[in-house]
Amino acid sequence: xxxxxxxxxxxxxxxxxxxxxxxFGDDEAVHVSRSDGVAVDQTTLTQIRSTLTEKNVPFMxxxxxxxxxxxxxxxxxxxxxxxxxxxxxxxxxxxxxxxVSRVLGLLRDRLSAHIFGTTLLNSVFVQAFRLPxxxxxxxxxxxxxxxxxxxxQGELHHRGRAGAFALLNQVASWLAxxxxxxxxxxxxxxxxxRLWPGLDERWYxxxxxxxxxxxxxxxxxxxxxxxxALQVLQRFTEPALSPIWLNLAMIASLGGAGLHFASTPxxxxxxLCGGVLAGGFLQMAVPAAVLLREGWRPRPDFALSPCIRExxxxxxxxxxxxxxxxxxxxxxxxxxxxxxESANTLLFYANRLM
Numbered sequence: 494x495x496x497x498x499x500x501x502x503x504x505x506x507x508x509x510x511x512x513x514x515x516x517f518g519d520d521e522a523v524h525v526s527r528s529d530g531v532a533v534d535q536t537t538l539t540q541i542r543s544t545l546t547e548k549n550v551p552f553m554x555x556x557x558x559x560x561x562x563x564x565x566x567x568x569x570x571x572x573x574x575x576x577x578x579x580x581x582x583x584x585x586x587x588x589x590x591x592x593v594s595r596v597l598g599l600l601r602d603r604l605s606a607h608i609f610g611t612t613l614l615n616s617v618f619v620q621a622f623r624l625p626x627x628x629x630x631x632x633x634x635x636x637x638x639x640x641x642x643x644x645x646q647g648e649l650h651h652r653g654r655a656g657a658f659a660l661l662n663q664v665a666s667w668l669a670x671x672x673x674x675x676x677x678x679x680x681x682x683x684x685x686x687r688l689w690p691g692l693d694e695r696w697y698x699x700x701x702x703x704x705x706x707x708x709x710x711x712x713x714x715x716x717x718x719x720x721x722a723l724q725v726l727q728r729f730t731e732p733a734l735s736p737i738w739l740n741l742a743m744i745a746s747l748g749g750a751g752l753h754f755a756s757t758p759x760x761x762x763x764x765l766c767g768g769v770l771a772g773g774f775l776q777m778a779v780p781a782a783v784l785l786r787e788g789w790r791p792r793p794d795f796a797l798s799p800c801i802r803e804x805x806x807x808x809x810x811x812x813x814x815x816x817x818x819x820x821x822x823x824x825x826x827x828x829x830x831x832x833x834e835s836a837n838t839l840l841f842y843a844n845r846l847m
Contacts, residue, residue, distance in 0.1 A: 546646045590733040597740035602845055604748050605765070611835035613695060614758055619841045620826045621702035622769065624679075625710035627819045632672060632714050636811030640804045642721045648800060649725055654788060661722050661784075662794040663801050668718055670795070672711040680704045695830060705766050712773035719780035722789075731783050735776045742772030 609615035641664060649657040686692075686700035720732035746768025751761040781791075829837035 546643050587729050587733045590730065590737065594733070594736040594740060597737060597744065601740050601743050601747075602842065604744060606838075606842065608747065608751070608761060609758065609838075611838045612758070613698075613834035614762055616830055616834060616837035617695060617698045617702055618762060618765065619837050620699050620830050621706050622709075623823050623826050624703050625707050625713075627823050628672070628675060628710045629713045629717075630819055631812060631816055632668065632710075636808045636815055637668075637714075637804070638717055638721050639811055640807035641718060642725060644800050644804050644807070645722060645725045657722070657725065658789045659794070660798070660800050661718065661789060662792055663796055663798060664718050664804065665715060665791065666793050666795050667801065668714050669711070672714045676708050676711050679707050683707075695834070699830065702762075702766065706769055709769050709773040712770075712777040716773075716776040716780060719777065719784055722784060723780055723787075726787060728783060728787075731780050734779065738775035738779060739769070739772030742775060743768040746771065 605615065605618075609618070645657055645660055648660045652659075683700040683704040686697055686704075716735060720735055723729075723731050743765060747761065747765045751764035755761040755764055785791075826837050826840065829840045
């Protein structure tokens, strides 16, 4: 019954997406939304930026404001030209893969709710997974992608693939250093949480699970850089596959191994955490393998080149804006954990439905 309802819901989503026509706003902005057959996310926004930069269409800003990606222009002529380009540039396979990702995400959450319900264990997992996701959005996606993609596009235009791959090595090296250091520090601190006296048992469990899940952040930060590079190289399928790897790994680990090889909820949760880490590794490894086939050769490079400084400068405003929103979400989750055993889980599922 569970799988039948999910398949029916997925079929309805696909039918709606394929049936609705392309619609764009009539002001000096392009609004790309689900009504255009595109499930709007960071991958779609990065693709829009990359495509417009490649086609030499100047734009004032490109922002993700659910339920649409909004690109603003100085003139109506630029907006009309962007309309024509984007209608042709958003490939059908990317649209289909994004829809598949959404359906798999629904299945993942439904499976987790079916097995763990609104128990304290599920609330603890939701809160523990929020912290690596917070840093992922601060260091990996969003601000970094918005700054990295146009800079890499410029390097590709002026210095060819050799220059673009050299910049990718610099960005990946700094990302690995910063995220790796954060992972080591956070895991070291949280692994000693039992030494902190006076806390409720639920907070010790949050700390334990956060220490287990935090390496996911390093994987997906590197994945964001690799996917941005692929989009600059006009490879859009692999970035669209990225969330699918995570969903498949979590579904397989929990619905497969967890149900068959674990006899307790704690054992099933251990399998779910393993699925998160495996999914994060796949999100990083698959685009890296594609880049290797494109001619990229990874090597450590910690040079503070002008491009690295420019990326850091461009990142700062978006980083600060994103930090406020993400910290608010994390604090709201902490308050929910403190309210009751089920409050954080209920808050999470309510936000997912929205």
